[in-house]
Amino acid sequence: EIVLTQSPGTLSLSPGERATLSCRASQSVTSSYLAWYQQKPGQAPRLLIYGASSRATGIPDRFSGSGSGTDFTLTISRLEPEDFAVYYCQQYGSSFTFGPGTKVDIK
Amino acid sequence: EVQLVESGGGLVQPGGSLRLSCAASGFTFSSYWMSWVRQAPGKGLEWVANIKQDGSEKYYVDSVKGRFTISRDNAKNSLYLQMNSLRAEDTAVYYCARGPGGSWYVLYWGQGALVTVSS
Numbered sequence: 001e002i003v004l005t006q007s008p009g010t011l012s013l014s015p016g017e018r019a020t021l022s023c024r025a026s027q028s029v030t031s032s033y034l035a036w037y038q039q040k041p042g043q044a045p046r047l048l049i050y051g052a053s054s055r056a057t058g059i060p061d062r063f064s065g066s067g068s069g070t071d072f073t074l075t076i077s078r079l080e081p082e083d084f085a086v087y088y089c090q091q092y093g094s095s096f097t098f099g100p101g102t103k104v105d106i107k
Numbered sequence: 108e109v110q111l112v113e114s115g116g117g118l119v120q121p122g123g124s125l126r127l128s129c130a131a132s133g134f135t136f137s138s139y140w141m142s143w144v145r146q147a148p149g150k151g152l153e154w155v156a157n158i159k160q161d162g163s164e165k166y167y168v169d170s171v172k173g174r175f176t177i178s179r180d181n182a183k184n185s186l187y188l189q190m191n192s193l194r195a196e197d198t199a200v201y202y203c204a205r206g207p208g209g210s211w212y213v214l215y216w217g218q219g220a221l222v223t224v225s226s
Contacts, residue, residue: 035212037152044202044216045152056214088152092211095166096142096154 004099012107019076023089030093109133111203116220129186129203137181145199
């Protein structure tokens with residue numbers, strides 16, 4: 001089973017700042033089958049990025065994904081108030097596993 | 108508009124059973140693999156099970172194998188999760204989920220159904 005590790009656990013930033021979230025896999029992720037989701041309290045997750053770098057429909061271009069192999073990054077170029085949430089990565093190349101999440105909160 | 112609506116959650120004693128349902132609409136249900144994903148209170152996401160379009164293939168996370176059964180009724184546009192021998196660690200919000208077709212990330216999520224296993 002591929003284990004995903006996300007860092008940091010919590011990221012405290014101010015609106016307008018850049019957020020860089022890391023997702024590291026215990027083994028190489030097949031064909032960059034890596035997705036990122038955003039979840040706000042009391043809501044279901046929302047897909048942001050699939051295939052490591054493709055933005056889902058309707059996702060603002062301030063969200064970008066990069067990486068391959070075992071190291072992946074989600075970048076939010078300028079944080080908007082609505083971006084403060086928990087972010088999960090998921091690999092779907094070998095079964096399906098999620099990372100433990102990174103909480104982005106307001107500094 | 109794609110909609111996934113779960114039902115059947117509730118409080119059950121350890122060792123008990125519960126059946127979750129997911130009513131799908133807005134797409135051709137029989138054309139897609141479907142999944143269940145759960146989230147324990149205050150915790151992260153965990154894939155539970157998925158099922159092929161015709162029900163001929165099913166996969167489960169190790170922790171529920173032999174206790175949970177995923178099934179579907181394409182005539183009723185419905186997905187099910189039969190949960191037996193429930194444990195406290197099965198307490199979670201259970202989401203019905205669908206991918207884009209041809210890949211395995213989750214494109215659509217239901218609103219979730221809370222299952223609480225407690226005496």
